[in-house]
Amino acid sequence: MTSLSDIRKTFLDFFARNGHEIVPSSPLVPRNDPTLMFTNSGMVQFKNLFTGVEHRDYSRAATAQKCVRAGGKHNDLDNVGYTARHHTFFEMLGNFSFGDYFKETAIPLAWELITKELDIPKDRLLVTVFHTDDEAADLWKKVAGLPDDRILRIDTDDNFWMMGPTGPCGPCSEIFFDHGEQYWGGPPGTPEEDGDRFVEIWNLVFMQYEQFEDGTRRELSAQSIDTGMGIERVAALLQGTNDNYATDLMRRLIEASAESSNTDPDGPGRTHHRVIADHLRSTSFLIADGVMPSNDGRGYVLRRIMRRAMRHAHQLGIDAPLMHRLVPALVAEMGAAYPELPRAQPLIEETLKLEETRFRKTLERGLRMLDEEIEALPEEAPLPGRAAFRLYDTYGFPLDLTQDALREKGRSVDTEGFEAAMAEQKAQARAAWSGSGEAADAAIWYDLSETHGATDFLGYDTETAEGQI
Numbered sequence: 001m002t003s004l005s006d007i008r009k010t011f012l013d014f015f016a017r018n019g020h021e022i023v024p025s026s027p028l029v030p031r032n033d034p035t036l037m038f039t040n041s042g043m044v045q046f047k048n049l050f051t052g053v054e055h056r057d058y059s060r061a062a063t064a065q066k067c068v069r070a071g072g073k074h075n076d077l078d079n080v081g082y083t084a085r086h087h088t089f090f091e092m093l094g095n096f097s098f099g100d101y102f103k104e105t106a107i108p109l110a111w112e113l114i115t116k117e118l119d120i121p122k123d124r125l126l127v128t129v130f131h132t133d134d135e136a137a138d139l140w141k142k143v144a145g146l147p148d149d150r151i152l153r154i155d156t157d158d159n160f161w162m163m164g165p166t167g168p169c170g171p172c173s174e175i176f177f178d179h180g181e182q183y184w185g186g187p188p189g190t191p192e193e194d195g196d197r198f199v200e201i202w203n204l205v206f207m208q209y210e211q212f213e214d215g216t217r218r219e220l221s222a223q224s225i226d227t228g229m230g231i232e233r234v235a236a237l238l239q240g241t242n243d244n245y246a247t248d249l250m251r252r253l254i255e256a257s258a259e260s261s262n263t264d265p266d267g268p269g270r271t272h273h274r275v276i277a278d279h280l281r282s283t284s285f286l287i288a289d290g291v292m293p294s295n296d297g298r299g300y301v302l303r304r305i306m307r308r309a310m311r312h313a314h315q316l317g318i319d320a321p322l323m324h325r326l327v328p329a330l331v332a333e334m335g336a337a338y339p340e341l342p343r344a345q346p347l348i349e350e351t352l353k354l355e356e357t358r359f360r361k362t363l364e365r366g367l368r369m370l371d372e373e374i375e376a377l378p379e380e381a382p383l384p385g386r387a388a389f390r391l392y393d394t395y396g397f398p399l400d401l402t403q404d405a406l407r408e409k410g411r412s413v414d415t416e417g418f419e420a421a422m423a424e425q426k427a428q429a430r431a432a433w434s435g436s437g438e439a440a441d442a443a444i445w446y447d448l449s450e451t452h453g454a455t456d457f458l459g460y461d462t463e464t465a466e467g468q469i
């Protein structure tokens with residue numbers, strides 16, 4: 001069986017043989033970019049090389065990069081438990097050219113890796129190109145011998161990458177694997193493309209232009225390549241499944257969750273185990289990279305992921321905190337590739353245990369309140385914003401946790417009502433403070449908590465600097 005570690009090694013060895021410097025994964029908290037919540041793609045650590053601000057003594061690199069997509073523009077939190085191919089934490093394999101090779105080399109390298117090194121059958125593959133990118137389409141035809149109906153021309157943003165409103169940008173070409181008719185879904189560009197039949201495995205970005213403030217573009221003199229391949233998705237297809245959660249590593253985490261809770265991994269708690277396995281990885285890696293649960297910024301996103309997982313653990317019907325007991329299984333799976341994980345193991349276990357012990361005190365009562373509210377509602381009616389706010393304010397339920405809990409029951413939250421309740425409470429608090437002579441300070445404090453303590457923290461999410469692939 002081809003394991004995740006085999007794929008990582010095959011990928012990095014192949015690009016090393018082809019003149020690439022193997023660069024270690026950068027931390028999940030980006031060092032060079034305060035506007036970005038978490039590292040969400042391989043190119044993040046190389047941004048300054050692409051823009052020409054920084055130079056290194058290599059012009060080709062390859063990485064296996066830790067990524068988290070749980071906030072900001074790329075937020076896959078709501079996909080976990082619902083699709084077979086999304087995680088909040090995943091590893092992105094990538095090769096990069098900084099003004100060195102371009103499409104003419106990137107496409108043949110990608111094709112050789114997937115069809116020769118990884119032995120993925122050619123007749124299950126299809127590719128997309130940006131609709132005007134004849135060059136890429138011709139290369140795919142020539143290099144891969146793919147027929148025209150498997151080189152799809154897409155005219156949306158999905159196939160045009162931009163670093164920000166200005167700066168490097170260019171067309172992308174994505175490689176998809178067809179898992180077969182037994183699964184629901186359609187090829188890219190069709191209304192059914194979000195199914196789990198046609199799965200995107202690799203995105204090749206061609207940084208071809210520079211975009212200016214007035215909207216004009218010119219060809220870059222140093223054209224670059226940025227690619228990203230999801231290792232878990234490749235592991236899935238090589239292991240004969242379309243489901244990332246059925247692969248060796250994820251399966252072992254799911255089994256650890258099932259054992260620790262004395263439940264069936266494939267029984268009624270199936271989705272809970274999947275969410276727990278996923279969130280165990282993202283929370284542990286975030287703590288290992290120095291993020292701690294808090295009420296603002298990155299720490300609040302971490303807390304939201306932790307609490308979501310803890311609700312799922314609670315749904316399995318167990319009394320004691322669960323998450324910290326799963327850390328050894330994760331360290332056994334990933335500790336060799338990521339030494340920061342065993343190094344931080346005691347801190348991760350302590351943090352998870354403390355947070356879960358605390359949250360359990362209000363979790364059960366909050367869930368009971370939620371059930372009562374729902375029972376009193378007409379069928380399919382959304383939960384009133386005021387109730388969601390009380391869950392937030394009194395029981396520590398981030399809004400997205402409440403939404404996640406309700407989605408299982410086919411219901412939603414009146415988010416406008418929630419925001420209104422939040423605003424109302426703030427106005428009351430301000431009024432209560434106004435006689436104290438400290439009104440100005442209080443206003444600042446409430447503004448801060450408004451920005452940072454809000455349920456959907458977006459403070460770092462600017463339209464600029466976020467790497468899209």
Ligand code: ATP
Nearest residue numbers: 076085086087090200201202203228229230468469
């Ligand atoms: P999708 O359309 O499936 O959400 P994407 O277009 O958002 O993927 P990119 O930004 O192009 O993904 O990232 C490059 C590669 O990283 C993807 O081709 C995929 O293999 C992998 N990838 C992206 N998001 C995830 C995720 N949440 N979990 C696992 N792998 C992912």
Ligand code: MG
Nearest residue numbers: 074075076086
């Ligand atoms: Mg996506």
Ligand code: MG
Nearest residue numbers: 158174200203
């Ligand atoms: Mg996509």
Ligand code: MG
Nearest residue numbers: 174200203469
């Ligand atoms: Mg993509």
